[in-house]
Amino acid sequence: MRILGIPGSLRSASTNRGLLRAAQELAPSGVEIEIFDLHEIPLYDGDVEAEGDPAPVAAFKRAIRDADALLIATPEYNRGVPGVLKNAIDWASRPALAPPLAGKPVGLMGASTGLGGTANAQRQLREALGFPRARVLEGPRVLVASSYEKFVDGRVVDAETRASVRELVEALVAEASTEQTARAA
Numbered sequence: 001m002r003i004l005g006i007p008g009s010l011r012s013a014s015t016n017r018g019l020l021r022a023a024q025e026l027a028p029s030g031v032e033i034e035i036f037d038l039h040e041i042p043l044y045d046g047d048v049e050a051e052g053d054p055a056p057v058a059a060f061k062r063a064i065r066d067a068d069a070l071l072i073a074t075p076e077y078n079r080g081v082p083g084v085l086k087n088a089i090d091w092a093s094r095p096a097l098a099p100p101l102a103g104k105p106v107g108l109m110g111a112s113t114g115l116g117g118t119a120n121a122q123r124q125l126r127e128a129l130g131f132p133r134a135r136v137l138e139g140p141r142v143l144v145a146s147s148y149e150k151f152v153d154g155r156v157v158d159a160e161t162r163a164s165v166r167e168l169v170e171a172l173v174a175e176a177s178t179e180q181t182a183r184a185a
Helices: 015-027 045-049 055-066 081-091 119-130 161-185
Strands: 002-007 032-035 069-075 104-110 143-144
Touching: 002 015, 002 161, 015 032, 015 069, 015 104, 015 143, 015 161, 055 081, 069 143, 069 161, 081 119, 104 119, 104 161, 143 161
Parallel strands: 002 032, 002 069, 069 104, 104 143
Antiparallel strands: none
């Protein structure tokens, strides 16, 4: 099973990339989590889209289509979704009638230094992912508050956080497996 990990931060040492690395470490046997870097995704522009998807956007959409599920790790900027992540979702929601996000199981998690643990960003992501008909898991919720207490050198060291990440990955795998079984039937 292939899960596409999408970090909502461009920083290589971000705690949200650390959450995705923890997910890779904790994934069940037979599950591969590939992290997709959003650095090259240009700002969404309908005129550019009309000329054809730029190569980084085409690669992103292909990676989404090829994955069995998505795992998004988002920080929270100014009580919301980082622009780079929202922009990537805008590209992946196109074309409107057949976006690569349609029907795709999605797990959300996030880490922040504040006490909200990315609750606002995750709420906004749920809304943004609803339009292209992605299937966002309701739980388990991974809201890592006071992240500076739970990471050392970009690695999740807090046992409770690691357990929460493992639980989310297992739930996402179960959801994707159910989807694969339904498609095969």
